[in-house]
Every structure is written in structure tokens, then in C-alpha cells.
Amino acid sequence: MSVAILRQGDYVIASIQSDLSDGEVLELRHELAEMVGRHRSHGIVIDVAALDVIDSFVARALRSIVLTARLRGADTVIVGIQPDVAIAMVQFRLNLEPLRVALDLDAAIALLDRLTQGDAVDGG
Amino acid sequence: MEDEVRVAINADADLVTARAEGRAMAERLGFPRPDPTLIATAISEVARNIVVHVGCGEIVLRPFEDANRYGVVVIARDEGPGIRDVEAAVQDDYSGKGGLGLGLPGARRLMDDFEIASSADSGTTVTMRKWRFRDELASLREERRRRA
Amino acid sequence: MDHEPDRAASDEEPDQRTDDQSAHRSEDADALLQELVAYLRENRTELREEWARRISEAKLLGVMSDEEIFSEATEVYDNYVDALETGSIENLQTYARELSERIIPRGVETHEVLGIVLLLRDVLARSLFAKYQGDLELLNRILDSYEPAANRIAVTVGVSFVEERERVINEQQEAMRELSTPVLQLRDRLLILPIIGVLDSARARQLTEQLLGAIRDNRATVVVIDITGVATIDRTVANHLVQTVEASRLMGARTILTGLSSEIAQTLVDLDVDLSMMKTVGDLQGGLEEAERLAGYRDADASDPNGDAAT
Numbered sequence: 001m002s003v004a005i006l007r008q009g010d011y012v013i014a015s016i017q018s019d020l021s022d023g024e025v026l027e028l029r030h031e032l033a034e035m036v037g038r039h040r041s042h043g044i045v046i047d048v049a050a051l052d053v054i055d056s057f058v059a060r061a062l063r064s065i066v067l068t069a070r071l072r073g074a075d076t077v078i079v080g081i082q083p084d085v086a087i088a089m090v091q092f093r094l095n096l097e098p099l100r101v102a103l104d105l106d107a108a109i110a111l112l113d114r115l116t117q118g119d120a121v122d123g124g
Numbered sequence: 125m126e127d128e129v130r131v132a133i134n135a136d137a138d139l140v141t142a143r144a145e146g147r148a149m150a151e152r153l154g155f156p157r158p159d160p161t162l163i164a165t166a167i168s169e170v171a172r173n174i175v176v177h178v179g180c181g182e183i184v185l186r187p188f189e190d191a192n193r194y195g196v197v198v199i200a201r202d203e204g205p206g207i208r209d210v211e212a213a214v215q216d217d218y219s220g221k222g223g224l225g226l227g228l229p230g231a232r233r234l235m236d237d238f239e240i241a242s243s244a245d246s247g248t249t250v251t252m253r254k255w256r257f258r259d260e261l262a263s264l265r266e267e268r269r270r271r272a
Numbered sequence: 273m274d275h276e277p278d279r280a281a282s283d284e285e286p287d288q289r290t291d292d293q294s295a296h297r298s299e300d301a302d303a304l305l306q307e308l309v310a311y312l313r314e315n316r317t318e319l320r321e322e323w324a325r326r327i328s329e330a331k332l333l334g335v336m337s338d339e340e341i342f343s344e345a346t347e348v349y350d351n352y353v354d355a356l357e358t359g360s361i362e363n364l365q366t367y368a369r370e371l372s373e374r375i376i377p378r379g380v381e382t383h384e385v386l387g388i389v390l391l392l393r394d395v396l397a398r399s400l401f402a403k404y405q406g407d408l409e410l411l412n413r414i415l416d417s418y419e420p421a422a423n424r425i426a427v428t429v430g431v432s433f434v435e436e437r438e439r440v441i442n443e444q445q446e447a448m449r450e451l452s453t454p455v456l457q458l459r460d461r462l463l464i465l466p467i468i469g470v471l472d473s474a475r476a477r478q479l480t481e482q483l484l485g486a487i488r489d490n491r492a493t494v495v496v497i498d499i500t501g502v503a504t505i506d507r508t509v510a511n512h513l514v515q516t517v518e519a520s521r522l523m524g525a526r527t528i529l530t531g532l533s534s535e536i537a538q539t540l541v542d543l544d545v546d547l548s549m550m551k552t553v554g555d556l557q558g559g560l561e562e563a564e565r566l567a568g569y570r571d572a573d574a575s576d577p578n579g580d581a582a583t
Contacts, residue, residue: 019140055169084158086523088161104524106491158481
């Protein structure tokens with residue numbers, strides 16, 4: 001399977017192991033949307049460290065996952081973008097709104113903690 | 125000078141091969157980072173177009189060199205229905221929504237030269253090149269000349 | 273040591289005579305070499321002085337003082353004669369490398385090293401001429417022993433020096449590259465990249481690689497790029513800088529650009545460079561304070577509580 005998904009507390013962690021096909025993207029989006037609903041998760045971390053190329057297709061896939069998750073009440077953080085991949089994405093001018101990013105899993109969880117706390121404070 | 129490499133594009137798995145071959149050739153030719161990743165990304169865009177929109181085609185990777193440059197040519201070829209509005213396909217409106225979703229403006233930004241020929245009769249051929257000057261000194265001189 | 277009298281050729285069978293002659297010749301050559309070595313050692317002082325004189329005349333080793341030249345000359349001479357005696361170049365190579373390590377930082381150049389070794393070869397050859405000129409046949413035999421050995425020594429010393437020089441140059445270039453784009457960790461998760469000098473595409477590319485690598489290795493969340501030391505910047509480099517900042521963002525780090533000269537500030541405005549992704553602060557001190565705020569070392573302002581968007 002191209003993606004390994006596990007739960008860590010209130011969050012869902014998805015590690016993308018290799019490039020996804022069209023079908024696999026839809027599958028992943030569906031899976032994550034389901035999990036968020038089932039477990040009332042407030043956060044998703046998508047780890048793309050294994051990807052040595054992120055092209056417009058993958059960027060669109062990530063965005064669609066993020067938007068879908070938001071509708072189900074979860075924030076998503078993308079982690080593990082490699083230096084050369086980051087440069088390629090920037091030079092490519094991939095549209096990256098509304099992605100949140102962090103360097104790695106620890107940073108992502110710290111960020112999600114802050115975000116979900118913030119939501120709680122706002123009463124949302 | 126090494127030979128060209130051809131990768132048949134028929135399925136998703138072939139994208140992995142095309143990217144890997146492109147990266148490997150770029151590294152063998154001596155491209156410094158991040159160029160191998162830029163080249164692999166451009167290959168990913170054009171190869172994916174073939175898989176998604178046409179179903180079969182090929183990627184040709186060809187090294188080239190001249191007096192003071194070295195580089196690689198990437199040719200993405202298919203015999204599909206062609207792109208009706210090639211202008212729009214390469215149009216860069218900087219909003220990320222342009223380019224008809226084909227990723228061609230992006231691929232063009234990653235490479236140094238970019239040409240596309242497309243028609244209903246002969247399908248689509250995208251030719252892209254990335255190159256570097258052989259030595260830093262030559263590239264610095266060229267830069268200064270361009271700035272002057 | 274006296275040399276052996278020649279045996280009468282007619283006493284021997286033809287083949288055996290040839291074999292004996294070669295064996296005789298190589299024993300002879302060996303013996304000659306030993307005689308030569310002894311002579312060179314006996315006359316060490318005068319020959320060395322002669323050599324040093326020739327070095328000054330040729331204006332070689334200008335960067336070294338007379339005492340230094342004398343001391344190195346002594347060592348070179350002794351090693352030279354040892355190499356002649358043993359026929360082994362290993363010790364000579366080791367010595368030549370050590371000598372090179374010493375004199376390269378002083379600025380001694382390749383032609384000087386080759387020059388002094390060839391001068392020594394010549395000084396010794398001439399003194400051999402002087403000593404054996406009465407017996408040309410013997411002189412020839414002596415030179416037959418001496419010349420190949422002397423040439424091998426010259427080549428060994430020359431090659432060792434050149435190799436050592438290349439090694440030093442590569443090291444220096446590497447060190448300069450490190451120095452020229454250093455990324456320093458100021459505090460935990462806070463990096464600073466001071467850029468000095470001319471910023472061209474090649475350096476900018478290298479800078480980006482080093483910065484992104486440092487962000488990953490140090491898990492940095494804030495980067496300060498200081499360009500106080502950069503006089504001018506053009507469109508290509510400005511765009512590159514912006515791309516670097518955006519790529520850093522994708523790795524979870526915010527960037528603060530400090531030290532923009534008024535010229536660079538105007539250039540950036542004229543070029544219509546998109547600076548929306550980074551904070552710019554005029555002076556380094558202010559930039560560092562802002563960085564510490566962003567990194568959570570000082571009280572943050574309420575204006576940017578989350579600040580983790582990719583754009």
C-alpha cells in the first residue's frame with residue numbers, strides 16, 4: 001500500500017511512501033475523511049518525506065485532501081518536504097494555499113496542539 | 125557521450141521509471157543540486173499528461189554537449205488527440221489555475237528551453253532542455269555579460 | 273674505495289664473458305655509487321654552500337630568509353644523498369611532502385622547487401666532472417650511475433610538491449566555500465545566514481542548498497538572512513532570494529531579511545519583486561529581536577499567533 005495510516009491520540013498520521021496514482025489519491029482522501037469522522041480527530045499529518053518529486057498533480061491531491069478534511073473538522077499539516085523538492089515546488093509556482101506545513105512530525109503535532117487549543121478557546 | 129534513454133509510458137508505474145531515469149542521467153552528467161530534482165519534476169508533469177490524457181506514449185532522454193555547455197533534452201511524445209489550444213496550455217497566469225491543468229507552464233519554468241508541437245493528426249510532442257555551462261567561471265562571465 | 277682492475281676479456285668464454293661483464297658492470301656501478309655518495313658526504317659543506325649561492329643567484333626562494341634556506345638546504349642535501357645511496361625514493365617522498373607542507377604556506381612556487389632541485393643536481397654533477405676529469409672513461413661510468421638516480425630524485429620531489437600543492441588548494445577552496453556561505457545557529461531553532469560580498473547565481477544556488485539543509489538539520493523555525501555585506505543585487509538574484517525564502521517556508525521556517533542597503537531596497541522595489549512572504553527589517557539587531565519573537569524566545573505579538581501557512 002502506498003500510504004501508511006495510523007492514529008496518534010487525537011490525530012491521524014498518514015505517511016505517503018511512494019507516488020500516488022489518481023485512484024490512490026481518491027482512496028486516500030476518502031480514507032482520511034472517514035477516519036476523521038469515525039474518531040472525531042481534529043488533526044491530520046501527511047508525511048511526504050519519501051517523495052523525491054512533488055508535481056502539480058500531487059500538489060492538487062494534497063490540497064483536495066486538506067480541503068475535504070477541513071469540511072470534516074480537521075486541520076491538516078504537511079511535513080517532510082525535502083529541500084530540493086521545496087525548491088522545485090517554488091520554482092514551479094505550485095499553488096499552495098491553504099496548506100499548512102511544518103518540518104517534521106514533532107513540529108506538526110506541536111502546531112496541531114496549538115491550533116486545536118485555539119479552537120477550543122474560541123469555543124469552536 | 126552516453127546514449128539516449130527511452131521510457132515507454134503506459135501506466136502510473138512508468139512515471140516512476142521516467143523520473144528515476146531522468147534523475148540518474150542528470151546526476152551522471154554532473155548537474156548540481158537541485159537540478160536533478162527539477163528535471164525529474166518536469167518529466168513527471170509531461171509523462172503524467174500522457175498517462176492521464178492519452179494512455180500511451182514515450183519519454184526520450186538525450187544528453188547533449190557543445191563547446192562550453194552540457195545538458196539533457198527531454199522529449200515527451202504521444203499520438204493522442206492533441207491539445208486544441210496550445211497557447212492556453214502554456215499560458216502562465218501565475219495564479220496556478222492557468223495552463224489548462226496540464227502543468228506545462230510549471231514544467232517550462234523548471235527547464236531552460238521549452239517547445240511544444242500539437243495537432244489532432246500527429247499528437248503532441250513536448251521538447252524541453254536543461255543545461256549548464258561547463259565551468260563556473262564561464263557561467264559567471266556569461267552572467268556578467270547578460271547584465272551589462 | 274679503489275675500483276677493481278678490469279679483467280682481460282680474452283680469458284673468458286663469449287657468453288659467460290657477457291654475463292660476467294654485466295654482473296661486473298652492475299657491481300661496478302654499485303661500487304661507483306657508494307664511492308660517489310661517500311664523496312658527496314665528505315664534501316657536504318662546500319657543495320651545500322655552492323648550491324645555496326646558486327640559489328641566491330637564481331633569485332629562488334625569495335620568501336625565505338637566509339637561515340631558513342640554509343636549514344632546508346641542509347636537509348634537502350642529506351636526503352638527496354641518502355636517496356642516491358639507498359636507491360629508495362620512499363623516504364624521499366615522505367620528506368618532500370613534509371617539506372612541501374612547510375613551504376607552500378610561505379608562498380614557494382613549483383618552479384622554485386624544481387629550480388633548486390635541478391641546481392643541486394647540477395652542482396653535484398659539476399663537482400663530479402671536476403673530480404674525475406682526469407679519467408674520462410671512469411667519469412662516464414660515474415655519470416651513468418649518477419644521472420638516472422639524480423633525475424629520479426628531481427621528478428620525485430617535483431611531483432610530491434605539485435601533489436601537495438593541489439591538495440592544499442582544494443582544501444583552501446573548500447574552506448572558502450564554507451566560509452563564504454556560513455549558516456550559523458544563533459539559538460535553538462534560530463539560524464542566521466550572513467551574506468558577504470558579491471552574490472551571483474552560483475553562490476545563490478549554493479546558499480539555498482546550505483540554508484535548507486541547515487533548516488532540516490537544526491530543525492529551525494526562524495532564519496535571519498543578513499545582507500548588510502552585499503552591495504548590489506539584480507533581478508536574477510533577487511528572485512532567487514525570494515525563492516529561497518519560499519522554499520524555507522515549505523520546510524516550516526519563517527525568514528527575516530535584514531541589512532538591506534537603500535540601493536538594494538530601491539532595486540527590489542523597481543524590480544517589483546514580491547517580498548510579501550518575508551519580513552524585512554532594516555538593521556540586523558532589529559531583525560534578530562524580531563526573529564527571537566517569532567521563534568518564541570520573546571513575547572510574541574498577537575498579530576501573528578499561528579503563522580504557519582505555507583504561503
